[in-house]
Amino acid sequence: MCKPRLAVFKFASCDGCQLSLLDAEDHLLAVADAVEIVYFPEATSRMEEGPYDIALVEGSVTTPHDAERIQQIRKDARYLMTIGACATAGGIQALRNWADEEEFMRYVYATPEYIQVLETSTPISEHVHVDFELRGCPINQYQLIEVIRSLLAGQTPRTPRHSVCLDCKRRGTVCVTVAQGTACLGPVTQSGCHALCPSYNRGCYGCFGPALQANLVSLSEQMEREGASKAEIAHKLKNFNAYSPAFRNESTRLVQLEGDQRG
Ligand code: SF4
Ligand code: SF4
Ligand code: SF4
Numbered sequence: 001m002c003k004p005r006l007a008v009f010k011f012a013s014c015d016g017c018q019l020s021l022l023d024a025e026d027h028l029l030a031v032a033d034a035v036e037i038v039y040f041p042e043a044t045s046r047m048e049e050g051p052y053d054i055a056l057v058e059g060s061v062t063t064p065h066d067a068e069r070i071q072q073i074r075k076d077a078r079y080l081m082t083i084g085a086c087a088t089a090g091g092i093q094a095l096r097n098w099a100d101e102e103e104f105m106r107y108v109y110a111t112p113e114y115i116q117v118l119e120t121s122t123p124i125s126e127h128v129h130v131d132f133e134l135r136g137c138p139i140n141q142y143q144l145i146e147v148i149r150s151l152l153a154g155q156t157p158r159t160p161r162h163s164v165c166l167d168c169k170r171r172g173t174v175c176v177t178v179a180q181g182t183a184c185l186g187p188v189t190q191s192g193c194h195a196l197c198p199s200y201n202r203g204c205y206g207c208f209g210p211a212l213q214a215n216l217v218s219l220s221e222q223m224e225r226e227g228a229s230k231a232e233i234a235h236k237l238k239n240f241n242a243y244s245p246a247f248r249n250e251s252t253r254l255v256q257l258e259g260d261q262r263g
Helices: 016-023 026-034 064-076 083-090 092-098 100-106 141-152 165-171 177-182 217-224 228-238 245-262
Strands: 004-012 036-039 052-058 077-083 132-134
Touching: 004 016, 016 052, 016 141, 026 141, 052 141, 052 245, 064 245, 077 083, 077 141, 083 092, 083 132, 083 217, 100 132, 132 141, 217 228, 217 245, 228 245
Parallel strands: 004 036, 004 052, 052 077, 077 132
Antiparallel strands: none
């Protein structure tokens, strides 16, 4: 029997999510035995054309060429999964969506006239239908392996959608906000890291994106009561998942309110 054909594609990204997959080592080998990896430039020179049974896509759409390429990948893929904050929310590079990208290019490139970019960095789901989104910056490699295993077993993949706070409670981590007054996005951030940052006495900065039914307004109000300004809270939200709708809406609301107050 033919093994399912798996392909891994890169768009605008740092490659960190693909490296997470490679770092999974033994677990990856178990999966590699069950699939045929036919396109994965980060790991192998084998680069076969579609069709593919599973396509993993890292990175955001930032150029006209990206926007064309993802259409072809979608046509070639039976199941398309985006991996990481770049692919699921536009990534840190989506900060340019609030800025003048031509000005950015003038600062970065000696000859910007040769660069062709879109005005925005957008998640893959704004361009094609995505079957599953795996969050994180980077992704949790074990979640990825588990999702691939589910697909191979014919099951619908699932990842937890609760907030980081619940993981703090489960592992017995003392809340850094309550104990130290440290600002933390954990109440509105999706689980996936086993509450890593709070376990090192740091606040969460939201790298797994918004949790299901996250109450952003309530968290902002709480942070303001603790002394943070609207601009500071908006700045915290403008991170790896800045362009995810929930974080984007709240940072926009806060910036508008700040502007209104200043008159
Ligand atoms: S989500 Fe983070 S780790 Fe993954 S490719 Fe983007 S920047 Fe790199
Ligand atoms: S440290 Fe952050 S994530 Fe953990 S319980 Fe407190 S607010 Fe929630
Ligand atoms: S605690 Fe927050 S910022 Fe830290 S790894 Fe987890 S989701 Fe990312």
